[in-house]
Amino acid sequence: MARRVGICAVAQTTWERDKWSQRFQGMALEVLEDLLARTGLTFSEDGGIGMSISVSDDIFDARTISDNAMTDVLGAHMGCEEKVAQEGLQALYYGLAAIRSGHVDVVLVLGHCKESQPASRNQVTHMAFDPFYTRPVGLDFTAAAGLQAQAYAARAGVGDRHLAQVVVRARQLATRNLKITGLPVVTAAEVLASPLLADPLRELHAYPVSDGAVGLILAAEERAREITDRPVWIAGVGNCMDSFFLGDRDLASNFPLRQAAARAYRRAGIDHPQNAFDVVELSDQYAYQQPMWMEGLGLVPAGGGGAWIDAGGPEAARVNLSGGMLAGNPLILGGLVRAAEAALQLRGEAGDHQVPGARRALAHGVMGPAGQFHTVAVLERD
Amino acid sequence: MGGPMRQRLITLRQTIAVGQRFATGPVMGRFLMALREKTILAIRCPSCGRLQSPPREICAPCRVRNTEWVEVGPGGEMRMLEYVYYASPDPLSGETRETPYGAVGILLDGCRDEEVFWHLLNPADLDRVRMGIVIGDRVTRGSRLRPVWADARTGSISDIRYFELDEPPAPA
Numbered sequence: 001m002a003r004r005v006g007i008c009a010v011a012q013t014t015w016e017r018d019k020w021s022q023r024f025q026g027m028a029l030e031v032l033e034d035l036l037a038r039t040g041l042t043f044s045e046d047g048g049i050g051m052s053i054s055v056s057d058d059i060f061d062a063r064t065i066s067d068n069a070m071t072d073v074l075g076a077h078m079g080c081e082e083k084v085a086q087e088g089l090q091a092l093y094y095g096l097a098a099i100r101s102g103h104v105d106v107v108l109v110l111g112h113c114k115e116s117q118p119a120s121r122n123q124v125t126h127m128a129f130d131p132f133y134t135r136p137v138g139l140d141f142t143a144a145a146g147l148q149a150q151a152y153a154a155r156a157g158v159g160d161r162h163l164a165q166v167v168v169r170a171r172q173l174a175t176r177n178l179k180i181t182g183l184p185v186v187t188a189a190e191v192l193a194s195p196l197l198a199d200p201l202r203e204l205h206a207y208p209v210s211d212g213a214v215g216l217i218l219a220a221e222e223r224a225r226e227i228t229d230r231p232v233w234i235a236g237v238g239n240c241m242d243s244f245f246l247g248d249r250d251l252a253s254n255f256p257l258r259q260a261a262a263r264a265y266r267r268a269g270i271d272h273p274q275n276a277f278d279v280v281e282l283s284d285q286y287a288y289q290q291p292m293w294m295e296g297l298g299l300v301p302a303g304g305g306g307a308w309i310d311a312g313g314p315e316a317a318r319v320n321l322s323g324g325m326l327a328g329n330p331l332i333l334g335g336l337v338r339a340a341e342a343a344l345q346l347r348g349e350a351g352d353h354q355v356p357g358a359r360r361a362l363a364h365g366v367m368g369p370a371g372q373f374h375t376v377a378v379l380e381r382d
Numbered sequence: 383m384g385g386p387m388r389q390r391l392i393t394l395r396q397t398i399a400v401g402q403r404f405a406t407g408p409v410m411g412r413f414l415m416a417l418r419e420k421t422i423l424a425i426r427c428p429s430c431g432r433l434q435s436p437p438r439e440i441c442a443p444c445r446v447r448n449t450e451w452v453e454v455g456p457g458g459e460m461r462m463l464e465y466v467y468y469a470s471p472d473p474l475s476g477e478t479r480e481t482p483y484g485a486v487g488i489l490l491d492g493c494r495d496e497e498v499f500w501h502l503l504n505p506a507d508l509d510r511v512r513m514g515i516v517i518g519d520r521v522t523r524g525s526r527l528r529p530v531w532a533d534a535r536t537g538s539i540s541d542i543r544y545f546e547l548d549e550p551p552a553p554a
């Protein structure tokens with residue numbers, strides 16, 4: 001029987017539009033010191049943190065192998081350090097694998113990003129496209145999301161009014177999340193009047209630019225129980241990578257997310273996901289993704305996104321009570337922050353947006369144009 | 383395969399550019415502000431006493447935040463020299479530098495052991511300097527160097543144009 005792995009502690013900086021007073025090493029250090037203070041851990045191969053996994057984006061950091069510039073502030077000096085350049089929830093999966101292998105007992109996962117540093121995030125995601133076929137014709141993640149939003153909205157009866165509702169709710173919830181600062185609430189009229197980015201995506205439909213860092217301590221079951229009296233177990237993780245070329249995919253099909261979710265549910269022993277979760281944290285980089293990913297997760301009937309919003313589904317299903325990505329987390333950290341928020345809920349530490357008695361949560365991350373790569377993690381407490 | 387095949391297949395040229403603006407934070411930021419005033423700062427580890435310049439937030443071996451700021455140099459002894467015969471374009475500016483150039487490690491006054499500061503050597507001094515070498519008890523002193531400051535300083539490592547020889551010419 002493979003070892004169970006628990007999340008023992010969570011820390012994050014505030015998420016701000018522009019952390020002008022800190023370079024990214026400073027943000028990461030703030031999170032590391034917080035985690036060490038919460039757990040009393042040190043770095044050692046004898047009961048301490050035996051492995052550090054960082055999450056960062058080379059282009060945002062303007063250096064290749066950008067983790068090499070981070071080892072000092074990760075405490076990884078002369079230790080084992082690995083980097084995840086994929087969406088941050090992968091780092092949780094990586095840490096799970098390392099601990100289940102028996103090689104290490106305690107793992108630090110720490111991601112950082114300063115989206116404020118490039119002139120535009122679109123310049124960065126433009127670089128994620130191949131330089132020969134798709135960059136010259138102007139694709140970036142925003143344009144790709146526009147294509148997907150169009151394809152999805154028609155199929156699911158999701159209109160401009162629904163999207164405005166999603167954004168208004170996210171901004172309201174963000175005011176209850178102490179880690180979100182400087183994000184104004186908006187009215188539906190303001191969302192409906194905000195400029196189009198890529199039809200039907202509007203400016204206010206997009207996740208706000210943000211800077212910050214997030215970290216977790218993972219440990220093998222026995223060790224986890226020593227570190228904390230409220231470990232959060234990683235019950236199952238699944239992921240799925242779809243085609244890179246948009247023309248190879250049906251953008252509205254949710255195919256990769258359905259696969260990722262099925263894998264996670266199977267590993268977590270969940271047969272009926274519809275009623276399985278007390279809390280859902282999903283990576284809604286754009287407003288249309290909240291209903292669309294809920295369909296992909298099998299938590300809303302396929303094609304029922306619009307009706308779900310009309311019926312007050314997001315509130316009833318306790319989706320993104322943290323504000324979600326629409327409250328502002330960097331692209332590469334979206335899923336990792338979702339896992340952190342879900343873990344806080346299961347630990348009873350979610351403050352003003354706590355769901356009383358939450359026992360099981362779903363965290364979702366996504367990366368790549370129009371949801372190319374999805375990761376789903378099922379988290380539980382005793 | 384060369385020749386005809388090579389002529390038939392197309393090559394594509396691309397330049398990667400992303401405009402960026404970096405926050406420097408309280409440690410790097412203070413160091414850069416000092417350069418503007420022609421001062422080189424180092425930061426000391428409260429645990430092992432090691433100096434770092436350019437300063438970083440923590441001492442990695444001791445895993446503690448560095449706390450004490452000290453002024454070092456600006457002169458020092460050349461400990462390492464690398465003649466570089468090719469020049470890659472700087473990815474941030476696209477600029478190249480003249481070759482060969484000398485990348486030097488300087489033990490700034492006040493520093494010891496491996497606490498060298500990396501910069502460029504005045505190209506005119508390339509063949510006139512010697513490295514300092516410490517092998518056990520055998521110590522060979524390196525050339526004395528001093529910084530040449532840029533006239534317009536903005537708070538960047540290029541506020542020092544390069545280091546130049548700071549010794550009387552050898553007797554003929």
Ligand SMILES: [Zn+2]
Pocket residue numbers: 427428429430431432441442443444445
């Ligand atoms: Zn030290």
